[in-house]
Amino acid sequence: MMRRTPRPLERLMGLFFSACGLTAVAFVLLISLYLILAGVPALRETGLPDFLLGRQWSPTAQRPEFGIAPFLLTSVYGAAGAVLLGAPIGLLCAVFLAKTAPPRLAAAVRPAVELLSGIPSVVYGLVGMLVLVPAVRRCFRLPDGAGLFSAILVLAVMILPSIVSVSEAALRAVPPEYEAASLALGATQIETVFRVTLPAASGGVAASVVLGVGRAIGEAMAVLMVAGNAANMPSLFKSVKFLTTAIASEMSYSSGLHRQALFSIALVLFFFIMLVNVLLNRLLKRKGG
Amino acid sequence: MSTQTLSRARWVRGCILRLLLCLSAALVCALLAGLTGYILLRGLPHVTWQLLFTQSSVLRGTRGILPNLLNTLYVVLAALALVLPLGVGAAIYLTEYAASPRLVRAVEFAAETLAGIPSIIYGLAGMLLFCQLLGLGTSLLAGSLTLAVMTLPIVIRTTQESLKSVPQSYREGALGLGSGKWHMIRTVVLPPAMDGIVTGCILSAGRVVGESAALLFTAGMGMSLNRFFASWENFAHSSGATLTVALYVYAKERADFDTAFAIAALLMLFTLALNFTAKWAGRRLRRRKGERNE
Known part of the structure; x- marks a missing residue:
């Protein structure tokens, strides 16, 4: 006798919420689709092997060449360097x-880490540009301090917060029984932490490092301000371009095939990031299971 | 004898590790203190009334960031207005409506993916989708839309967490009394979850204020004062640099480091303020949760 069918408003809101839920999926699909549509033409024009492995990037030359090996290697080296520097410090801090x-002390340090992650990347870039770059130039007696080394230092600082917070959560999730057993067997607290807790939390720690790699590969503005922006093959003190900074610095004046090639770089970057995301998901799942 | 030397080795190793732990934590704190101190010291002296309340004038040779301040405000408000219904709706769908676990997993995976995409890619995708496909051109509206997509995962996650913390018995009680689903959500589920939604808003606002790479090609670098709300045309078609983009332009293209540091100092203050507000809201959320569990 009472209402069996939902009132129209109820049904409408149900539809609305379903639509909202599906928008997230739609956005991911749209972004992927558009990057592929925009990125593939240049890949077809230059050929995938030439594009990925070519060592020469001269888009505005008489005979333009589009080889992104310098950017790819720089991004990989940059992320690796940042993780090598940032991960040990972040892990120890965690x-x-x-x-x-x-x-009490932990409660004072933790907000500092969170604040560090809230600082906008252009601010990191500004400080890097005016403090770090001159310091690097003076320390190593270089003509210019802007280059891969400065970028690695800035990236290392920028990925610290994510490494610290994710690793700390992983360390806290280790069951206290493990530590109690180790302590009861006569290990000191420090030995327990490094021999028992850390190995038990290795999944989460690995996830934090992968997250750091993702951040380092994806960072654009801070790196743009300290890396020098010349399309060199990477070397520690040379001016370099990352995948991200190639897009950011050239998009405004590019046209034609050059612009399409920049979209292809974005596609490569997107592919990298998806790879990192899948890996991250795996690690977090394994930790959960 | 041998145990004694062994234990000394262990003792020394323990001390070294302990020292390393303290050093790394001290390094992180020193980094933050150094950065904040340096930026505020260099920037705050250049934050003047003229800087805050005028626009840059080449004729008079003055610098002002009023347009950029306003642009930031517009972008934050517009992005939040767009992302709130979407994100909260998606979270409600995930926790209250979704029937098939496979669909839930798909939406959650999508949200995680969105959270992992770097901002420069958002910039490009926003340029392709909003500026070119929808014909918005380089405009604040396109920038706001892009940032709304970017902050979607933040709002979904925080809302979802606070919805999950609402006890199941509330829902059962409401449904048992004959309420419809939407009526139940509106009256019983959403009010206690409000704090989580507010936290999501603050986090998103922080992300929007600090964002630059995604705005470079979507909202552009316009530096002049616009009356955006005067007409839809203005809002949808005029480009405008937010504070972060203006910082980049002043530092990298005009080599005007005083203004750049002044903007950096303002950004640091905003970040600090938003961080504390988020923490305050989070604490309230936890306290409420504690009350509910008792």
Whole structure:
């Protein structure tokens, strides 16, 4: 006798919420679709092997060449360098916060880490450009400090917060019984942390590092301001261009095949990031299971 | 004898590791203190009334960032207005409506993917989708739309978490009393989840204020004062640099580092303020949750 069928408003809102849920999926599909549509023409024009492995990037030359090996290698080296520098420091900081710091001190340091992650990337870029780059130039007696090394330093600082917070969460999730057993067998607290807790949290720690790699590969503005922006093959103190900065610095004046090639770079970058995301998902799932 | 030397080795190793732990934490704190201190010291002296409330004038040789301040405000408001219904709706769908676990997984995977995409890619995709396909050109509206997509995963995640913390018994009670689903969500589920939504808003606002790469090609670098709300045409078709983009332009293209540092100092203050507000809202959320569990 009572209402069996939902009122129109109820049905309408149900539809609205379903639509909202599906928008997220639609956006991912749209972004992928458009990047592929925009990126494939230049790939077809130059040929995938030549595009990925070509060492020469001279889009505005008489006979333009589109080889993105310099950008690819720079991005890989940059991310690797940033992780090599940032991961140990971040991990140690996470251990400090999760295990050895007095709670009061940890409560003071943790907001600092969060704040570090909230600083806009252009601000990192500005400080890098005016403080770090001159310092690097003076320290190593270079004609110009802007280059891969400065970029790695800036990236290392920028990925610190994500490494610290994800690793700390992983360390905290380790069951206390493990540590109790180790302590009862006579290991000191430090030994317990490094021999028992860290290995048990390795999945989460690996996830934090992968997250850091993703951040480092995707960062554009800060790197744009400190890397020098010349399409050189990467070397520690040379001016270089990353995948991201190639797009950011050339998009405004590019046209024709050059512009299409920049979209292809974005496609390559997107592919990289998707790879990193899948890996991250795997690691987090494994930790959960 | 041998155990004694062993334990000394262990003791030394323990001390070294402990020292390393403290050093790394100290390094992180020193980095933050150094960065904040340096930026505020160099920037704040250049934050003047003239800078804040005029626009740059080549004729008079003055610098002003009023247009950029306003652009930032517009973009934040517009992006939030767009992302809030979408994100909250998606979260409600995930926690209240979705029937098939496969669909839930697809939406959650999509949100995670969106969270991982770097901002420069958002910039390009926004340029292709909003500026070219929808014909918006380089405009604040296109920039806001792009940032709305970018902040969608943040709003979905925080809302979803706070919706999950609403006890199931609330829903059962409401449904048992004969309420419809939407009526139940509106009256019983959403009010206690409000804090989470607010946190999501603040986090998104922080992300929008700090964003630059995604705006470079979507909202553009316009530096002059526009009356955006005077007409739809203005809002949808005039380009405008937000504070972050203006910082980039002043530092990299005009080598005007004083203005750049002044903007950086303002951005740091905004970041600090948003961070504290988010923390405050988060604490309220946790306290409420504690009350509910008792």
